Amino acid sequence: MAEQRIEVTYLTQAKDLQKKAEAIAVGMTVGSWTDLPAAKQAELQPYLGEAVGANPLETLENGEIRGTITVSYPVRNFTKDVPSLLTGVFGKLSMDGKIKLVDIKLPEQFVSAFPGPKFGIEGVRERLGVHDRPLLMSIFKSCLGLPFDDLKTQFRAQAMGGVDLVKDDEIFFADERAPFLERIKAFRQIAAEVEQQTGKPVLYAPNLTGPVDRLNDRAKQAIEAGAPCLLFNVLPYGYDALHRLAADPDITVPIMAHPALAGAYYPSADYGITVSLLLGKLLRLVGADLVLFPSPYGNVALDKDEALALAGHLVSPELALKKSFPVPSAGIHPGLVPQLFKDFGMDQVVNAGGGIHGHPGGATAGAQAFVAAIRAVVNGQELQEAAEQSEPLKTALAKWGNGR
Amino acid sequence: MAEQRIEVTYLTQAKDLQKKAEAIAVGMTVGSWTDLPAAKQAELQPYLGEAVGANPLETLENGEIRGTITVSYPVRNFTKDVPSLLTGVFGKLSMDGKIKLVDIKLPEQFVSAFPGPKFGIEGVRERLGVHDRPLLMSIFKSCLGLPFDDLKTQFRAQAMGGVDLVKDDEIFFADERAPFLERIKAFRQIAAEVEQQTGKPVLYAPNLTGPVDRLNDRAKQAIEAGAPCLLFNVLPYGYDALHRLAADPDITVPIMAHPALAGAYYPSADYGITVSLLLGKLLRLVGADLVLFPSPYGNVALDKDEALALAGHLVSPELALKKSFPVPSAGIHPGLVPQLFKDFGMDQVVNAGGGIHGHPGGATAGAQAFVAAIRAVVNGQELQEAAEQSEPLKTALAKWGNGR
Incomplete structure (x- = not known):
């Protein structure tokens, strides 16, 4: 040959x-x-x-x-x-x-020598028992410096609204007030309590940090403490760090890749690396189960064609690897869900921070508004119509508008 | 406070x-x-x-x-x-x-929490016993695919010409024909033989590769096999990988940082990271003893002010750390040595590939021409005058010219 x-x-x-x-x-x-x-x-x-x-x-x-x-x-x-x-x-x-x-x-x-995603879209869906709609993730309003109790309150409020995943801020490295393993244990407990009330699991993704040669150990400690997912800043650490996490059979939870620092590479027309390769093909190759990237909406946003090419690489049959979940992020509010669905389809994670915490009714209502919007879109219903049945969605549309 | x-x-x-x-x-x-x-x-x-x-x-x-x-x-x-x-x-x-x-x-x-260079300029000079002139490094003509014997021949030829350091190609990862530890042992032997003849030590820098969580082990194996220095592609692996190498007390040789991939970050006017921070301050912080960067000469080159700012960060008292050796690279021939000396001073490594291997008399003569040029410049002598005493330098100046 x-x-x-x-x-x-x-x-x-x-x-x-x-x-x-x-x-x-x-x-x-x-x-x-x-x-x-x-x-x-x-x-x-x-x-x-x-x-x-x-x-x-x-x-x-x-x-x-x-x-x-x-x-x-x-x-x-x-x-x-x-x-x-x-x-x-x-x-x-x-x-x-x-x-x-x-x-x-x-x-x-x-x-074939690379790990690719260990769970991929199907594996993450299995964990959540959700197969018929886009997933919903929320981000803490902020993490840095907050007292542990505030973070617990935030976590519970988001989870109660029906989100599937909650992630740390990517800048959350110095976490003395809510240390890594302690908050994993605390949020695991809260997630269990919420699941008892709502019947819905929620996966928390703590920010995996530490010396690069100790990351696999730290990840295993996190899993032992009950972390059901991990957030990781791949570019600041280097692709090979994710490769080694994904290739480790003892790391038994999905890994979510944050795009921090990506803008140092992709926006120039003349230099750098295209975003579809940088955050698309290469992150899937080294094993990201979920990939956050800038959405094509909002003031400062990724070019639409580039965002679609990126998401395409995450799911394309070109790579004989499991598929990574596209997570178009930033500037997302419930009124954008039909557009998100049109652009990125069923297999995506709707990810919101301000669009959840900024809801006039609070984070729980903010999450509920998204849940209603996602349900509507999957059922082919207009948001305006769905809002008749959902006060939180109605309030969200009144604040952020319906559409872009 | x-x-x-x-x-x-x-x-x-x-x-x-x-x-x-x-x-x-x-x-x-x-x-x-x-x-x-x-x-x-x-x-x-x-x-x-x-x-x-x-x-x-x-x-x-x-x-x-x-x-x-x-x-x-x-x-x-x-x-x-x-x-x-x-x-x-x-x-x-x-x-x-x-x-x-x-x-x-x-x-x-x-x-103060960072390692900085373990050896720095003074430590590298100590190892070589050279305190009164810029150092001289040569690069293999190529490494990839060459039979082991060819590499040995190249190594000996360069070393015999009087260079202080020899480094691998940075693209030398797949090295089945001349495996990492075996070539370290072989070149150690050749370096000892050369030193017996010339009285001059030569430090070989093999390219440190492998999974990021195994790099420290691989580095220690290399040192045990006799590697007197290491070459490392910092940006493709991430800064933290060098940090952990430099912070490891069992890694007892200088580390040379290659700038591979740096152009993905610095050349745009609007995006990215300035080269002086990227390859200057940050590489020194995490512990590079020697830093290669594009020279400000030749067709495609670093802007002169940027190159000087970069080199400045490597030696500036702003950081309370040992100094890193500036290694302005690419397009260097013996006729450029006075310009190099004027721009980067005594504490630099003159680094040449084509300017050594392309010498009509071969790599040994190529290195000898640089040795003569460096001696001349340190002694305040014109190259043209020094060439009267050095046939290799005369030949080099005839081929590449005297000056830019």
Whole structure:
């Protein structure tokens, strides 16, 4: 069987795009080519990158062509981890003028060495016993510095409203007032009490922090203390940290990836890494069960096409791995639920912070408004009509409007 | 004692920069402020960020002001590691429109919890017994796919020319043909043989790779096998991985940080993280003994002021930590040594790949040309004059020119 190859697409500019692709193919693999003796060429051929093609988009004022180029790399050039992959296809190249990493097509031989999501969409749904609607998550109003009792009150209020998941703030590292394991135990107890009243489980995702070489231990301690899920800032820690968490058979809960720091990579047109690769394909590869990303709504938002491409990577059959739950976040209120459903479908998590806590009736009513909105949308009912049966939804629509 | 604060400068744009700074100060800490009751405000005050100031640079066509803003954060908001720091000052903020992280001023209380370089400039000099000139490093012509014997030949040729350090290619992860521990042992033997002949030690830096939670073990195995230094791709693995390596008392060799992937962060004017913070201050904080970064020479190069600012952070007394060796890299040939010396001074590593291997007389002559150039510059001698005494330098100047 011929060795499979990794196909990488870049957006760049050059006098001659094809020549640039050829230079990258050599420069990022064997270093030099035309000056090698034939015997050496034969020896290094299996490691040589190859220029697959160039796709010009526009001619710039300086006479250069802007466009995408595709270079393929032998799988054998890499160890099966993201540090090797990113260093090998974009390490020094990232510093070589205007160039953006657009996409990486990974052969099965490479993908199969990665964990992928341990639970994925189906596994998370199993845990909650919910299969017929988008899930609902709420975020604490804030975590930093709050007394433990305030956090408990917040947790209970959100859970009572019927949310499926509650997550910590991603900035919650210094947690002396409500230490990691203690709050996991406390919220587990509250979740059990709420479930007794409502009949609904709720999964709490504490923010997994600590030294990178101790994260797996910390995760296991969290699970032992009763954490049913984990939140993790993947980019500040590096993809490989999530890879090792997901690959650990003793880590038996879903992992939710937060996009913190992603904006340092994706928004530039000329540099960095596209958001669909950064938060889509790569996070699924290393094992995120749920992926938060900026929603395409609101003032500062992800471009709609990019958000859809990102969500597409999380569920696409291109990767023979379980699917990750898309969690389009920020600026979400109940009136947006029909739009969310239209854009991201059934398999998504509706995620709100201000849209729950800012409800005039409080967080419980805020969550109830979302529950009603989700039920309506799944049943093909107009929100306005559903609001007739739900005072919290009516209040929410009056505050935030119906639609964008 | 009043709690110390972390002062963060951003480059951004807004209708009102001061208001934007105030919004960030609240949004990145306690979440909301003006709507909190007075008792809650009193409770959260110690965690509240503060807008320190705004410095307008220009008015844009859309009427917004572009400029820098500074926000201070209480040290207590963070655990003492880079994931907490970056998530806390730039995590979600990085995705909030045009904003670039420019600098972070760290109080001693925070810095003192970090390892910093274990050896630093003085410690590396000690190991080599060289105190009176810039050091010289060479890079393999290429590593990937080469038979072990070829690498041994390359290593010997470079070492015989008088270099102080030799480093692996940063893309050298898949090393089946010359496995990590085996090549460390082989090159250790060659280095000893060379030292017997030349009287000069040479430090080999193998590329430290593997799962992030096993890196410390792999580093110790490398040291046991005789590795006198380590190369590490910090950004693909995350800053915390270097932090844990540097903080480990059993890792008893200098660590060299490669800038792979840095270009995904720094080149945009509007987004990302400035290179001086990314590769300067933060790498020193987490313990890089030597820091490679793009030189300000050549076609595609770092802006000169940025390169100098970066190098400045590596040695500045602002951080009460050992100094990191600046290693301006790429496009270096012997004729550039006077310029390098003028720009980066005595405490730098002159680092060359093509400028050594491309020498018409081979890698040994290539290294000898640099040795002669460095000696000349330190002695205040013109290269042209020194070339009268050094055939290799004469040849190098004929090929690459004298100066830029």
